[in-house]
């Protein structure tokens with residue numbers, strides 16, 4: 381089950397999402413657009429449409445074709461980054477100002 385399965389993302393997609401998705405797949409030659417550090421493109425098929433900048437910008441320019449594997453990897457990393465940012469934000473609220481009594 382993908383990470384976004386329980387999110388409300390699907391409800392926030394535009395009514396012509398399927399057409400946009402297909403248009404992006406056509407632009408990307410129906411292939412995944414993920415590239416490794418040597419600029420070599422993935423040979424997997426375009427199976428999912430990724431939001432390049434993760435937000436509600438559903439314009440063709442912000443969409444990228446990806447295979448399920450790379451989309452899952454990217455979405456998983458974005459989720460982990462969001463959780464880490466949240467943790468840092470909460471952690472800074474409760475940071476101790478005084479020194480530990482054992483500290484010299």
Ligand SMILES: [Zn+2]
Pocket residue numbers: 412413414422423424446447448449450
């Ligand atoms: Zn791929």
